[in-house]
Amino acid sequence: MSKKKKGFLMLNYFKPSIYLESYKKINLDSLRNSGIKLVMCDMDNTLIGWNERIPSPNVINFVKSVYAQNMEFVLFSNNVRSRVENFAKKAGIKNYFWDCKKPLLGKMKFVRKLLPYKESEIVLIGDQLITDVLVANRSHIKSILITPLSRNDGGSKLVGFLENIVFKRLAQKNILHEGFYNEGELGGNYEIL
Ligand SMILES: [Mg+2]
Numbered sequence: 001m002s003k004k005k006k007g008f009l010m011l012n013y014f015k016p017s018i019y020l021e022s023y024k025k026i027n028l029d030s031l032r033n034s035g036i037k038l039v040m041c042d043m044d045n046t047l048i049g050w051n052e053r054i055p056s057p058n059v060i061n062f063v064k065s066v067y068a069q070n071m072e073f074v075l076f077s078n079n080v081r082s083r084v085e086n087f088a089k090k091a092g093i094k095n096y097f098w099d100c101k102k103p104l105l106g107k108m109k110f111v112r113k114l115l116p117y118k119e120s121e122i123v124l125i126g127d128q129l130i131t132d133v134l135v136a137n138r139s140h141i142k143s144i145l146i147t148p149l150s151r152n153d154g155g156s157k158l159v160g161f162l163e164n165i166v167f168k169r170l171a172q173k174n175i176l177h178e179g180f181y182n183e184g185e186l187g188g189n190y191e192i193l
Contacts, residue, residue, distance in 0.1 A: 011166075011169055011170060011173055011175060012137075012175070013133075013134055014129045014130070014133055014134060014137070014170060014175075015137070015175050015176060016129075016133045016136075016144060016145035016176070017142040018142075018145070019144075019146075019176065019180075019182050019183075020144060020146050020183075021146065021147050021181055022146050023041070023046060023047060023125060024062070025146075026062075026125070026144060028065055028066060029069070031071070032069045035120060035121055036121060036122070037072060037122070038073075038074065038115060038122045039066050039071050039072070039073050039123055039125065040111070040122060040123070040124040040125070040141075041073065041075055041076060041125045041126070042124075042125060042126035042127060042128070042131075043075055043076075043077040043079060043087060044079055045128075045150055046125060046127045046132075046148070046149070047091070049149045049150045050150055051150070054090060055087060055090050060092060063091050063093055064092065072095070072115060073093055073094070073095065074095045074096070074111060074115065075087070075091075075093050076096075076102070076107070076108075076111065076124065077098055077100060078098075078099065078100050078102055078131060079098060080099065081099065084098035095115075097110075100135075102132060102134070102135040103132075103134035103138060112139070123136075123141065123142040123144060124141055124142070124143050124144070125144045126145065127145070127146055127148040127149070128163055129163055129167065130159065132145070133145055147179070
């Protein structure tokens with residue numbers, strides 16, 4: 001395989017199924033109609049700013065709406081137990097996992113064993129290409145990328161640096177442009193998700 005071709009395939013590992021401004025724009029009816037039964041979700045900068053502690057009423061409503069659609073909700077965070085647990089309890093989230101080490105697959109495999117849904121029945125929502133979207137694609141599940149609530153994630157500068165490089169490469173290859181939201185291959189109402 002040529003180096004060029006290989007590079008392109010690698011970049012596709014960072015391509016989300018859907019790209020939206022915020023979790024608030026997610027059409028849960030469409031997800032449900034597309035056969036999604038398990039919604040996995042990142043925490044920091046996806047549902048809450050890295051420097052906040054209390055989930056907003058919007059987040060609480062979002063979680064409620066997922067459950068109301070008869071879908072399972074799993075909080076899937078790289079952060080530490082105390083922060084994840086505190087947030088999950090306040091947001092009414094029953095299943096939560098901390099220290100997930102995305103984009104590594106260990107914790108994902110653990111959750112998949114615990115909640116044995118098919119690949120096609122799972123979507124992961126997150127704000128980072130190199131952790132959330134990558135772990136989703138490596139697991140062959142769908143992903144929804146959203147714009148981070150805050151640019152500073154309180155985490156490593158290296159992650160932010162790599163994230164920027166990947167965004168630039170995706171733009172160069174016309175795969176994804178930062179801030180140009182789309183429903184990816186999914187069409188107007190995610191019918192073929
Ligand atoms: Mg995040």
